[in-house]
Amino acid sequence: MRMQTYIARKRIALFAMFLLPLAAGGCTTNPATGEKHLIVISREQEIAIGVEAAPEFEKEFGGRVPNEQLQAYVQMVGGKVSSVSEREMPYEFTLVQSKVPNAFALPGGKIFISAGLMSKMTNERQLAAVLGHETAHVAAQHNVMGMQRQMGAAVLVDIAGQIAGKEKAGSAQAATKVVAGMVGLKYSRNDEYQADKLGIRYMARAGYNPWGMVELLTVLLNLSKSEPGSMGEMFRTHPLTSKRIAEATDIIEDKHKGFSPSTADPNANRFLEMRRLLLTTVSGLAEK
Numbered sequence: 524m525r526m527q528t529y530i531a532r533k534r535i536a537l538f539a540m541f542l543l544p545l546a547a548g549g550c551t552t553n554p555a556t557g558e559k560h561l562i563v564i565s566r567e568q569e570i571a572i573g574v575e576a577a578p579e580f581e582k583e584f585g586g587r588v589p590n591e592q593l594q595a596y597v598q599m600v601g602g603k604v605s606s607v608s609e610r611e612m613p614y615e616f617t618l619v620q621s622k623v624p625n626a627f628a629l630p631g632g633k634i635f636i637s638a639g640l641m642s643k644m645t646n647e648r649q650l651a652a653v654l655g656h657e658t659a660h661v662a663a664q665h666n667v668m669g670m671q672r673q674m675g676a677a678v679l680v681d682i683a684g685q686i687a688g689k690e691k692a693g694s695a696q697a698a699t700k701v702v703a704g705m706v707g708l709k710y711s712r713n714d715e716y717q718a719d720k721l722g723i724r725y726m727a728r729a730g731y732n733p734w735g736m737v738e739l740l741t742v743l744l745n746l747s748k749s750e751p752g753s754m755g756e757m758f759r760t761h762p763l764t765s766k767r768i769a770e771a772t773d774i775i776e777d778k779h780k781g782f783s784p785s786t787a788d789p790n791a792n793r794f795l796e797m798r799r800l801l802l803t804t805v806s807g808l809a810e811k
Contacts, residue, residue, distance in 0.1 A: 554609040555662035555721055562667060563676040568683040569667055570613060573631025575686045575694055576701040577617075580629060583702055585620030588638055590804045593618055596797045597654075600647060601634060604655040607728035608721070610662040616654060620805050624746070628657040629705060630667050638801055642808040643742060647790035648726065648735025655722035655729075656736070662721060665714045670704050712764070719771050723779070733775050734784040740768045 550561045564572070581587055588594065594617065601616030608614075612632035624640035634657045636650075644650055660666055671679050678700075685697040710718070719740075723733040743763055775782065788794070802808050 553663060555659070556717065560664065560668060562664060563671060563680050564667065564683045566612075568687065569664075570631035571686050572683060572697075572701055573629040573633040576629055576698045576705070577615075577633045579698050579702050580627070580633070580635065580705070581617065581619055583706065584625075584627075584635065584637060585622075588618045588620050588801070588804055590800065593797060593801055593804065597636065597641075597650070600650050601654040601658070603729040604651055604722070604725040604731070605632070605634075605658045607725050608658050608662045610664075612661055614658060614661070618801075622805070622807055624743075626653050626657050627705060628660040628666055629701070630661070630664075630670070632661050634658065634661070638805045638808060641801060642798060643746060644739070644794070644798070645742075645791070646735070646738075646788035647794040648731045648733075648788045649739040649742065650794060651726050651729065651731040652722060652733075652736040652739040655725040655731075656718045658725060659718040659721035660710070660714070663714075663717055665710055665718065666705065666708065669708045669710065669714075670701075673708060674700070674704055712767075715763070715767060716770055719767060720774055723771060723774055727779050727782070732782045732786055732788065733779050734782055734786075735788070736771050737768060737775065737784065740771060744768065 550559055552559050597618045598616045601614065605612075605614035605616075614632040614634065616634045616636070618641065619635050619637055621637040622639040623637060624643055626634070626636045626640055628634045634654065636653060636657075640653065641650065644653075667679075674682075682697040682700055686694050688694070719736060723736050726733045726735060740763065744765065747763065
């Protein structure tokens with residue numbers, strides 16, 4: 524009887540130890556989606572995870588493109604779309620040297636776009652589309668919820684605790700786990716549809732023609748057919764189907780009737796100038 528009581532108390536204690544860190548997060552209503560989710564880490568912990576993991580994430584994808592004009596440009600475009608999102612976060616946009624087309628959003632608002640992806644675009648609203656899409660993953664907390672599913676809630680809480688503890692070895696190890704988790708994280712099709720929808724909303728609010736989202740998705744779908752090897756990584760993490768293009772088209776035609784797909788991007792020349800600079804800065808990128 525005493526042994527059973529001891530075991531029961533032990534179980535209660537362990538359960539309480541798990542619940543205590545959960546109190547930092549909890550069931551909340553997401554301001555971007557209006558949906559309720561159980562998030563096991565707080566906003567502050569989410570930001571700290573992103574800050575800690577960002578340097579290693581940059582290295583994983585070739586490091587920052589060594590040109591401050593390009594970095595400022597990407598930050599400017601990203602800043603416009605993220606400033607009108609429903610979830611206020613310290614959004615930061617970085618152009619990395621990887622030639623593989625891709626884009627990622629770490630928890631907390633650290634967003635990355637590869638040189639390989641930017642080099643495939645033809646105007647600024649397409650860039651705004653991909654940065655708006657990644658902003659949406661942060662605003663909707665798709666990445667945090669994905670990590671909870673993939674790693675387990677207890678592991679994510681433990682990672683947040685290690686980073687908060689500021690112990691160098693433990694913090695570095697936690698950052699490595701985050702990077703590995705994010706590189707392997709695959710968003711669901713519903714996540715992608717929702718990120719497209721929110722990205723379109725942010726583009727329109729920021730003054731960009733939301734048809735840039737359809738243009739971007741069409742470019743990516745065409746590349747998947749003409750260059751399937753180069754696009755494999757992006758499509759593994761960001762599933763793309765023709766249905767996403769149809770969904771985005773329906774949203775724009777329904778919610779943003781004031782925009783036309785035939786209207787030229789007024790910032791196209793600025794983008795093309797930045798793309799030319801990118802091609803001279805990062806060797807091995809193919810000219811369109």
